[in-house]
Amino acid sequence: MMKYIKSLVLVALVTLSACKEKAEKQEEKGLKVTWKSSSEKTIWSDKTYEERTDALQPEATIVVDTEKQQQEIDGFGGCFNELGWDALAMVTPEEKQQILNDLFDTKDGCKFNLCRMPIGANDYAVDWYSHNETEGDFAMGNFSIDRDKKRLVPYIKEAQKINPEVQVWASPWCPPSWMKQSKHYACKSNPKFNDLPEKWSNTEELVSRFITEPKYFEAYALYFAKFVKAYQAEGIDISAVHVQNEYNSAQNFPSCVWDPKDLGVLISDYLGPKFEAENIDAEIWLGTVERPQLERVTDVVEYGDAKKYVDGVGFQWAGKGAIESVHTTYPDMRLMQTETECGDGSNDWKAAEYTFNLMKHYFENGANSYMYWNMVLDETGKSQWGWKQNSMISIDSNTKAITYNPEFYLMKHLSAFVAPGSVKIDTTGDDENAIVFYNKADNKVVVLAYNDATDNKEFQFNINGKEVKTLLDAKSFNTLTVTL
Known part of the structure; x- marks a missing residue:
């Protein structure tokens, strides 16, 4: 019996030795x-x-x-939009939870950790609103985020239940309409989708539609400050504000064209000092840039004290043509791809191929983070202003069928593996x-x-x-x- 035990021990030792040798060889590789x-x-x-x-x-x-x-990676995400939350309401609570897990879970999901939201209405809001439509209320006495408590706040909170580390940054598509010369949210007339009088429909760029008077600048800086504080009161920290979505684009949906120098004035003389005076630690970014001209960035950043306050620059659409020169000009500035190009609702493999090329371009030119646009939409993909767009996940409003589109998997191919703090090689x-x-x-x-x-x-x-x-x-x- 003792010989048998000794034999077993000898076999075990030989086996262990062989396994160790194999492991060492693998380790050598x-x-x-x-x-x-x-x-x-x-x-x-x-x-x-x-x-x-x-x-x-x-x-x-x-x-x-x-x-x-090369650059360090901050993370990946998408945008919290009203129509996305409404789409999620169409499925069962269990299905809704699974979708949210697939986007935000840090073990098996996309691991999204850095997401966007609008300040007031964007083109994927249910309809137009701002947080203060009381004309002349420069003291912002009627400021309110009550509208957001119906959709955006719960959307964000559900994501943060899954991943408490999700950061949220915010940008306006349009200031309160009374702060614009036209007193209207749109910059381009389209009788099918808005009631902007034709006389105010102007697609000229580099001409501010915002009323560039001190009391309007002061009120708008206060508007931003109240927004950050109101969300903080809801338990949601706003990590950054980007001062204007696509500040060169006149759209039939909420939009506001700015002369870049006037955005410099807003940041340098009003918004930066306001955040500083009220100890608001949300960062201020120049975003979102959607034109390829370097000077449309430098004219903002180099105005007055703007550079002191600008923590980063965000790019989308034709802004991809500017990121290389901005990265060269400001090599220490953090950069973000703020809204992947949303296609026309095809949600097909070609759209994913196109997005891969965008990812390659942005990361090769210094981007620290990459944002999808609509994470979830119904099967039409349509905004209230008529544009049909792609989404990572589609929910059929008739059958309630849930479809994970190719771009969902493409985003996951990066976001699930490239952890924040990784570096581009x-x-x-x-x-x-x-x-x-x-x-x-x-x-x-x-x-x-x-x-x-x-x-x-x-x-x-x-x-x-x-x-x-x-x-x-x-x-x-x-x-x-x-x-x-």
Whole structure:
């Protein structure tokens, strides 16, 4: 019996030794790889990575050196909009909770941690409103966020129940209408969707529609301050305000065109000092920039003391043409992609391909964060002002069917793996369809690679001199997490 036990012990020791030797060899290789893949036919599938020793030449080679670190990543998110909350009300409480979990859960969801909201109505509000439509109320005695308590406040609070670390930043599409020369929320007349008199319909840029008089500037700075404090009273901290959504665009929905220098006046002489005087710690950002001209940013930032107060710059749409020059001009300024281009409601694979290219462009040019637009909409995708747009998730108002669109998975391919505090890595080689990040905290490299070919394609990633060879499916997004 004793000999038998000794034999068992010997076998166990030999087995342990073999396992240890195998583990040491794997450790020598130094790479542990997990892999998620999505194509038009197969969404969010687990792939098993097996080390390849064949001599087959890769069709694309991407070189990654984790010492070549660029900007730090703040996070990912979408926008809390009224029509999104109304869409969520169409499904059962259990389904609603699942959708919210899929967006915000920090284990199995998209892990969204940085989201946008409007100050007053935007184009995905139920209808026009501001937080004070009492004309001449410069003291803001009638300021109220009661409207938001019906939709936006509960939307945000449900997200923060799932992830208490969700930060919320806010921007107005339009000031209170009485602060504009036209006394109307729109800047472009469209009898089908608004009642703006034609005489006020002007698409000229660089001409402020805001009444640029001191008492209006003072009242508007107070409006921002009251907004931040009112949300704080609801238990929601506003991390930042971006002073105007698309300040060059005259729209048939809530909008306000500004001369950039007048935005500089607002920030330098009124908003910045107001936040300072009232100890409001919400950041002030120049956003959202939707034109490619550098001077439409510098004319704001360089006015007076504006640079002292501007913590970052946000870009969307044609603003993608300005981010490179802004990053060069202000290399220490934090930058954000504030609203991914929303398409026309197609919600198809081509839309996801287009968005991947936007992601690549923004992160290659210094963006610290990336925002989707509507996280949830009904199947029409339409705003009250007639524009049909994409959403991550669609809910059919007739059948109540819930559809997770391709862009949901694309966003998750990044946001679920690239943790806040990770850094963007400067890569070389055939890297036009890859974005690479490094998480210093857990020593992991995250690669988002897109095979845009119609056939499977051999990719090789040389990470700190070690090779990861993969065969990527045709037309597929792939996240490879490599533990060094």
